[in-house]
Amino acid sequence: MMQRWGALVVRQAVVVLLVGLALTALAGVVGAGVEDRLSAGGFDDPSSESARELDLERATFGNRSVDAVVIFTAPAGESATSPAVAAEISETLADVPAGTIASAATYADTGDPGQLSTDRRSTAVYVSFEGSTQNDYVEAFRRLRPAVEQSTLDVALAGPYAVYSDVNEQTKADLLRAELLSAPIVLLLSLLIFRSVVAALLPVLVGVIAVLGARAVVSGLNQVVDVSIFAPNIITLLGLGLAVDYALFVVSRYREELALRPGDTAHALRRTLDTAGRTVAFSGLTVAAAMSSLLVFPQTFLKSIGYGGIAAVLIAMVAALTVLPAALALLGTRVDAGRLPFLRASEAPGEGDGRWAALARAVMRRPVAVAAVVVVVLLALASPLLGVRWGSVDYRVLPADTDAHRASELLNDEFGPERSIANVLVRDAGPAAVQDYAAALGEVPRVLDVRPVAAEGRTTLLRVAWEGNSQTDASQDVVRALRAVDAPAGSQALVGGLSADTLDLASSIRSHLPAMALIVVGVMLVLLFWAFGSVVLPLKAIAMNALSITASFGVVTWIFSDGHLAGLLGFTPQGFLDLTNPIVMLAVLFGLSMDYEVFLLSRVREQWDATGDNERAVETGVQKTGRIITSAALLLAVVIGAFATSGVVFMKMMGIGMLVAILIDATVVRALLVPATMKLLGRWNWWAPAPMARWWSRYGLREEGRSEDDARPRGSGEDADSAEPVAAGH
Numbered sequence: 001m002m003q004r005w006g007a008l009v010v011r012q013a014v015v016v017l018l019v020g021l022a023l024t025a026l027a028g029v030v031g032a033g034v035e036d037r038l039s040a041g042g043f044d045d046p047s048s049e050s051a052r053e054l055d056l057e058r059a060t061f062g063n064r065s066v067d068a069v070v071i072f073t074a075p076a077g078e079s080a081t082s083p084a085v086a087a088e089i090s091e092t093l094a095d096v097p098a099g100t101i102a103s104a105a106t107y108a109d110t111g112d113p114g115q116l117s118t119d120r121r122s123t124a125v126y127v128s129f130e131g132s133t134q135n136d137y138v139e140a141f142r143r144l145r146p147a148v149e150q151s152t153l154d155v156a157l158a159g160p161y162a163v164y165s166d167v168n169e170q171t172k173a174d175l176l177r178a179e180l181l182s183a184p185i186v187l188l189l190s191l192l193i194f195r196s197v198v199a200a201l202l203p204v205l206v207g208v209i210a211v212l213g214a215r216a217v218v219s220g221l222n223q224v225v226d227v228s229i230f231a232p233n234i235i236t237l238l239g240l241g242l243a244v245d246y247a248l249f250v251v252s253r254y255r256e257e258l259a260l261r262p263g264d265t266a267h268a269l270r271r272t273l274d275t276a277g278r279t280v281a282f283s284g285l286t287v288a289a290a291m292s293s294l295l296v297f298p299q300t301f302l303k304s305i306g307y308g309g310i311a312a313v314l315i316a317m318v319a320a321l322t323v324l325p326a327a328l329a330l331l332g333t334r335v336d337a338g339r340l341p342f343l344r345a346s347e348a349p350g351e352g353d354g355r356w357a358a359l360a361r362a363v364m365r366r367p368v369a370v371a372a373v374v375v376v377v378l379l380a381l382a383s384p385l386l387g388v389r390w391g392s393v394d395y396r397v398l399p400a401d402t403d404a405h406r407a408s409e410l411l412n413d414e415f416g417p418e419r420s421i422a423n424v425l426v427r428d429a430g431p432a433a434v435q436d437y438a439a440a441l442g443e444v445p446r447v448l449d450v451r452p453v454a455a456e457g458r459t460t461l462l463r464v465a466w467e468g469n470s471q472t473d474a475s476q477d478v479v480r481a482l483r484a485v486d487a488p489a490g491s492q493a494l495v496g497g498l499s500a501d502t503l504d505l506a507s508s509i510r511s512h513l514p515a516m517a518l519i520v521v522g523v524m525l526v527l528l529f530w531a532f533g534s535v536v537l538p539l540k541a542i543a544m545n546a547l548s549i550t551a552s553f554g555v556v557t558w559i560f561s562d563g564h565l566a567g568l569l570g571f572t573p574q575g576f577l578d579l580t581n582p583i584v585m586l587a588v589l590f591g592l593s594m595d596y597e598v599f600l601l602s603r604v605r606e607q608w609d610a611t612g613d614n615e616r617a618v619e620t621g622v623q624k625t626g627r628i629i630t631s632a633a634l635l636l637a638v639v640i641g642a643f644a645t646s647g648v649v650f651m652k653m654m655g656i657g658m659l660v661a662i663l664i665d666a667t668v669v670r671a672l673l674v675p676a677t678m679k680l681l682g683r684w685n686w687w688a689p690a691p692m693a694r695w696w697s698r699y700g701l702r703e704e705g706r707s708e709d710d711a712r713p714r715g716s717g718e719d720a721d722s723a724e725p726v727a728a729g730h
Contacts, residue, residue, distance in 0.1 A: 002277045006270035013329035020323035024209045031215030035172050038229045040138045040164045042300030048504035053425050053496030061454045063102045066126045067161045073122040073154040080123035092151040100143045102128045117414040141165050156407035163395050166404040168229050170647045178642035185638045193631045197338030203247035210239035210316035217311040228304035239312030241639040245632040246280045246320035252628050265332040279602045284317025287591030289523040293516040294587050305584050356626030360619040364679035371676040378547050382554035391471035391576035392502040399647040420470040422497035424462040433488035434460045444481045470498035479503050505579050533696035534686045545593040548669050552661035560653045571649045578650045589661045600625045618678045633666030
């Protein structure tokens with residue numbers, strides 16, 4: 001099929017290229033400004049207790065959650081409780097546009113000493129917004145901020161939507177910076193890798209198509225379902241990164257084929273698509289399948305990363321198999337135009353006695369020692385993961401100089417110890433029963449205060465406060481204890497709030513993680529068998545990928561949970577890892593790791609089919625792909641590394657974690673662990689049960705034009721009952 005597609009592209013190159021560029025231009029228009037239309041938040045499970053509490057609370061009382069905290073500070077020497085200050089606060093709140101505030105609780109309303117600073121100069125007003133969705137509340141905060149900043153008093157804004165608002169603005173700025181930082185470096189490195197201007201521009205072309213196309217897809221999806229503000233980040237990360245990888249694979253193979261038959265561009269392009277093109281198609285489907293595993297989670301944030309990742313990967317794949325071959329067909333030998341004379345030619349990728357082949361031979365001389373050392377080192381890197389603690393988003397994900405971070409620190413420093421709050425909704429209970437229940441809640445260790453907030457018929461909303469940050473283990477223990485208190489007879493009690501959100505998020509992720517693992521592992525096993533006709537290689541690939549990913553998680557834990565290198569990297573340690581980040585990293589990294597695995601094993605398989613010599617196949621495969629995989633990893637590392645400069649901690653964590661994993665996978669795993677394990681397994685690398693081997697010989701992915709005899713599995717016919725391993729396809 002790929003050869004036929006290559007022949008079609010050669011014949012219709014101009015049409016394919018023009019259609020591709022026209023669609024890209026249209027996508028650029030559709031996806032323009034998509035960040036302004038996407039959703040904030042999206043970390044909750046709609047079926048969780050905390051989400052159900054919030055829904056019932058809003059349906060009964062309207063919104064009573066503390067969405068923002070407005071901190072008013074009086075002039076020096078004046079108290080925040082003075083009549084003049086109180087009047088200014090009331091006037092400021094009255095000037096907020098209608099439809100913004102559902103309720104505003106001042107110190108004058110509640111008498112809560114926690115709303116006064118220790119020097120009594122500052123007071124905190126708890127604001128609940130009008131609306132029913134997170135987007136409504138984000139818009140309400142945007143109206144609130146300029147209104148209260150008109151006050152003659154000093155004003156600071158804290159609370160969940162102050163954090164969300166600053167995270168959204170920081171994310172958009174970080175995305176632009178990542179694109180501006182990575183694009184020129186990718187172009188420069190492409191020049192060094194390809195050693196010609198024209199060839200170096202092709203990966204950038206595919207990257208632009210992938211990013212613009214995926215942004216348009218997400219913009220369209222946003223009309224049907226909620227899509228998180230973080231989707232464009234994964235689009236840039238995966239779209240640009242994989243587009244560069246795929247273009248590198250295709251262009252490198254095209255130049256290799258062109259060198260074998262100079263001037264015969266049609267043959268070179270057909271061979272390129274039949275080999276590198278199949279690898280790109282298979283890799284794209286594999287990465288997309290890994291990203292699809294995020295769709296099993298109910299959280300909008302994780303689904304959105306899945307949407308963006310799938311769109312970016314598939315469009316990068318399609319562009320690498322359509323627009324790129326069309327451009328190569330039109331360029332012909334001019335793909336090497338603009339050669340840089342000061343760069344010497346690289347080692348030919350097809351040589352069997354190059355540096356990469358020598359490394360593979362050295363590894364295969366001592367496979368047990370090499371494998372043992374690599375595994376021990378990777379497990380040592382992974383060891384900090386044993387002590388990991390989990391949490392969710394709070395103000396510390398923001399840089400220390402952002403408004404919400406400074407305001408939150410002001411609350412913690414000036415208003416006494418930091419407090420956390422849980423809302424408890426009690427249904428079908430009378431006043432006396434609610435009073436007894438509130439007293440029982442007050443007996444829970446660490447609880448400081450329980451007070452009624454609203455009542456409607458036989459439904460009451462209580463607010464429970466205790467000292468400590470909402471994301472600590474101790475706060476989550478308080479929520480567990482509150483939920484363990486028996487509700488009044490015949491009634492129902494639901495506990496919500498930030499700590500409850502985190503507890504429920506952890507429970508939701510744990511319950512959906514097996515389904516994600518089943519999808520990722522199942523799809524990888526099926527696709528890798530379809531590609532290589534072996535049941536051993538897929539299992540080995542999954543084990544090695546899991547090892548390298550776990551090592552990167554250990555590094556991330558050491559840095560972001562334990563707080564090492566915080567000053568150097570410019571972030572405030574939270575003492576835990578965000579619960580959703582490892583899930584995203586797991587999906588992305590499994591897909592990206594398979595990208596290099598497929599590319600390497602495709603070349604090894606070619607040589608195995610040609611010679612039946614396992615060691616020669618491994619050393620030749622490593623030699624032919626070593627430079628290209630290293631170059632691809634370097635380019636991808638630049639794109640991913642740009643996200644490590646993000647001011648938002650969980651984006652920085654994702655960037656650094658994936659950067660570490662990609663570098664480990666492309667160097668230590670592919671250059672050392674793969675040759676060592678393939679040497680140890682020998683012919684068992686290619687083993688499959690006889691029926692599966694026969695199926696693969698008929699339906700498996702392999703180069704077109706091979707005869708049926710060439711593809712006949714050793715497990716068929718007279719070899720079917722042999723004790724030797726059945727090697728599919730040879």
